[in-house]
Amino acid sequence: MxxxxxxxxxxxxxxxxxxxxxxxxxxxxxxxxxxxxxxxxxxxxxxxxxxxxxxxxxxxxxxxxxxxxxxxxxxxxxxxxxxxxxxxxxxxxxxxxxxxxxxxxxxxxxxxxxxxxxxxxxxxxGALGITEPHAGSDVAGLLTTATLTDGGFLVNGSKMFITNGVNCDYYVLAVKTEPSAGAAGISMLVMDGHSPGITRTKLKKLGWRASDTGDIAFDNVFVPQENLLGELNQGFLYIMQRFELERLSLAISSNALCEDAIQKSLEYMNEREAFGRKINRFQELRHRIAKLSSEIEMSKAFTYHVSRMYNDGIYAVKEASMAKLLATQLADKCTYQCTQFFGGYGFMEEYPLARMWRDARLGTIGGGSSEIMCEIIAKMVLDGAKY
Ligand SMILES: Cc1cc2nc3c(=O)[nH]c(=O)nc-3n(C[C@H](O)[C@H](O)[C@H](O)COP(=O)(O)OP(=O)(O)OC[C@H]3O[C@@H](n4cnc5c(N)ncnc54)[C@H](O)[C@@H]3O)c2cc1C
CATH class of the missing domain: 1.10.540.10 (Acyl-CoA dehydrogenase/oxidase, N-terminal domain)
Incomplete structure (x- = not known):
């Protein structure tokens, strides 16, 4: 440990x-x-x-x-x-x-x-609905509207790739309340998941299969006024503030997934024999384990440091983005290489690595892709931007 x-x-x-x-x-x-x-x-x-x-x-x-x-x-x-x-x-x-x-x-x-x-x-x-069919990385480009009506809002539009989207009881939903104002026209609402006018479709996926990921359509769904989160048109700010925790949590999970993949590989390599020896005696494989273990330890140490910043209320948007960027890329690499240690069994569903590898693949895409993490980090490092 x-x-x-x-x-x-x-x-x-x-x-x-x-x-x-x-x-x-x-x-x-x-x-x-x-x-x-x-x-x-x-x-x-x-x-x-x-x-x-x-x-x-x-x-x-x-x-x-x-x-x-x-x-x-x-x-x-x-x-x-x-x-x-x-x-x-x-x-x-x-x-x-x-x-x-x-x-x-x-x-x-x-x-x-x-x-x-x-x-x-x-x-x-609960589920969080930000991504739409035509707006993922570009949050400000979302198109779902919430129009003021008697006692609340009428929501029209759709959300894509929403985790828990099919079975949830409520959506924390990003909507445009001022469609012409871009990022300054976004608000957050809590929508009851059982309201009339919602259509939910479960999506088939490469990985993360035990979670219900939904494509959700809204047709004149009524949301009462008291379900507005915070202030009108301040949603983009809230989304950016909450991304810090989302990214940090993905970094923590990715590092733990790496540790589990290595642990399972060590057990397998100590059992499996080739050319009359346990495969954990082959220098090529030993060195790969050594390199992966070193990278995991570094990624974990940095993520723990950022977690302490977060816990202490220190602004850590740049560091959480860095941790997410590095840890999710490492999980992708680590599960890929660990699948290799298992040979043909790595490709089989009865062995753990097949699922681990395909589950790890989402890390560099969801919760802000690696490219978007680089954009944020670059803007903070090069341009002195603050989020
Ligand atoms: C299984 C799963 C679960 C998810 N759960 C949720 C959820 O619960 N709630 C939710 O709101 N969303 C969720 N998402 C959505 C996820 O956050 C988005 O898929 C992600 O943000 C990328 O958006 P996109 O798919 O629209 O890709 P796009 O934004 O279309 O990007 C396509 C490609 O272009 C790149 N790109 C885009 N902009 C730039 C740029 N400026 N510079 C360089 N490259 C760029 C991207 O990095 C990517 O490689 C989930 C997605 C999946 C697959």
Whole structure:
């Protein structure tokens, strides 16, 4: 185990880690194959995780959480990444790290009571809807409109690739309330997922198969005025602020996925023989393990440093983008190389690497692609930009 664990985590964090791991081993790992096949995580899992207190570790007690520091969330993220189902981690992650922060930071007491508390308890499932068929990286180009009407808004348009999009109970939704104003015309709404006028279509995917990813259409969907998050036309600012956590959480998950891939490879390489020797005796493979392990340790050390900044309330947009850029690229490379260690078995579904490799592929695309991370970092480093 990395020395970093004893530097950043207390005995209390490690106690939580043991309890999460025990829970996942008992309740999740025996079922992930079925959920990958079904293309969704059953609702009762959110409820169970809510009852265990895992969905609101750092959410204030007033809203059903435990009010703990960010390192407890890191423990959860790391353990979720080691159940060999990126889709399971994505489903829980989208609920906790994408939908809840908007409710907590920008939600009024009405929204916190109606959505945040039951979501922390696992009674409601949340999704964050920003991406659209024609606007992903270019958030300001989104086209879904919310027009003022009696007592609220009428929403028209569509969202694409939304994690939990098919089964969620509410959407935290980015909409244009001032269509001609670009980024300055975006607002965030909480839309009840069961409102009339919503059509949800489940998408088939390369990886993250246990999460229900949806293409969602809105036809005159009514959203009451009190479901506006924060202030009108301030949505772009809120989205950018929340991206810091999304990117950091993807970096943490990617590093943990790398560690799991290496661990599984070490076990396999100690069993498999070729040319009369265990394959872990071949220098070529040993050196690859050495190089990957070094890169993982570096990526993890940097990500932990950024996590401390985040925990301490220090502005870390540049560093979180850097951590996401490096860790997701490393997970892609690491799972690719670990698949190679397994030879033909690496390509087989009964062995863990096939799923790990295809799940890792999304890291450099989702939550802001590697190219967009480079754009942000370049603007901050070269032009002194602030987000
Ligand atoms: C499984 C899955 C789950 C997802 N979950 C969610 C979710 O829960 N909520 C949500 O809102 N979204 C979600 N997304 C969407 C995801 O965040 C977007 O796919 C991502 O931001 C990229 O947007 P895009 O697909 O429209 O690609 P595009 O923006 O069309 O980009 C296409 C290519 O062009 C590159 N590119 C774009 N702009 C630039 C530029 N300025 N400079 C250089 N290169 C550029 C991109 O990096 C990419 O390589 C999910 C996606 C997937 C696949």
């Amino acid at each position: 990395s020395q970093l664990n004893s530097t950043y985590f207390t005995a209390e964090h490690q106690t939580l880690r043991a309890s999460i791991r025990q829970f996942l081993e008992k309740e999740v790992m025996p079922n992930v194959d079925a959920w990958e096949e079904a293309g969704e995580v059953p609702r009762y899992m959110y409820q169970k995780m809510g009852e265990m207190g895992f969905l609101g570790l750092s959410i204030p007690e007033q809203w059903g959480g435990s009010g703990l520091d960010f390192f407890y969330e890191m423990v959860l993220l790391e353990e979720l990444s080691k159940v060999n189902s990126g889709g399971f981690g994505a489903a829980i992650g989208a609920h906790v790290y994408l939908s809840l922060p908007h409710l907590l930071k920008e939600g009024n007491d009405f929204l916190k009571t109606k959505y945040l508390k039951p979501a922390v308890e696992g009674k409601l499932i």
